[in-house]
Amino acid sequence: MDDAEYDELTSSLTPNEAVDGVTTYRNTVSIACPACGDPFDDLVVCEGEYSSLELSRMLDLCVSTHEDEVVLFTHKQ
Structure with a gap:
């Protein structure tokens, strides 16, 4: 994913939580x-070398x- 796509995506989502190198955003506008x-439910960005979810x-x-x-793009089952 290039910088422009990433920036557009994260600016369109609702920030949720940032803990221990893991940042989550909620997709409240049904972006594909x-x-x-x-459409996905949440975007999870793992910034560290190792992360546990x-x-x-x-x-x-x-x-x-x-x-x-x-x-990570999450889809609820």
């Missing part, structure tokens, strides 16, 4: 996932990268 084309529900995930960050 760049990987699968379906504790999921409280079953999710489908689409994955991309921006620079050295892993970018």
